[in-house]
Amino acid sequence: MKNQKKSRKRKSIDIEKIRLAVEMIVDALGDNINKEGMKDTPRRMAEMYKEIFSGLYKDVKKEVSLYTTKNQDEMIVLRYIPFFSMCEHHLLPFFGYVHIAYIPANDKITGFSNLLEVVDTLSKRPQIQERLTTDIADTLVSQLKPMGVLVIVEAQQLCLYMRGIKKPGVNTTTSAVRGVMKKAITREEALNLIGAGKDK
Structure with missing residues (x-):
């Protein structure tokens, strides 16, 4: 050999x-x-x-600091987190907004800025939208161990606008659902709070 x-x-x-x-x-x-x-x-x-592409050399897990608060088991939502990333297929940009909802467990939460850092770190890598969505959700699950997480990513893909099929204006939406967010009533509450796509 x-x-x-x-x-x-x-x-x-x-x-x-x-x-x-x-x-x-x-x-x-x-x-x-x-x-x-x-x-x-x-x-x-x-x-x-x-x-x-600076996110390639950052450990995203280190972006999540945990805090303990009393009686914290209600839903926490961040809406319209802007992001820019590069599609790994053609190295063309895709960009848009990330929405995050999670329900803490054991009174453990993280700072809002930590959630922004997670999105920033994971988007600053060669990516595809589908994986970016699941990466954000799985990072929060592994670090926060919450009762549930919902992540929605709404984006515009320049590889759909500039080349190939050439369809400017097409928006793409992906989601990742974990834990109790899989229950219809809980997911509906999160979606109502996010109101994805309604006011942007």
Whole structure:
């Protein structure tokens, strides 16, 4: 058997490799990388990728801090959390809003800013909307251990607008339901509080 090189997990984004790759893409397109408007594009794109894919190098579980409060077993809802992500199929953006509802267990809650950080970290990776939705829900389940979680993601996908079928204006909605949120009456309460799609 041939010795196979073990791939080492990268600890940060390789800015120089991205810069060189962009130069190669521009050259393959037949454009002039040295023209006035484009000569600094490889560096700018590398810096942009470092920012918009920064979630690759964060442990999302560390974004969730737990707090204990008395008699806290009522539903907690965050609506219209804005996000931007990149579809891993074509590296084109998709963006929109995340809605989160959860019911704490054992008086354990997390800060609102922690929920925003979870969305931010998970969206700043090559993603697909379906996985982003379940990743958010499963992160909250594993860290908060709540009675139930409901996550809804509403998005616009530029890969549907700019290429292929080319249907601007199409919105996509995905959901993940965990725990007691699977009960119709509980889920209905969460959906009424979220009012997804009604006032944006």
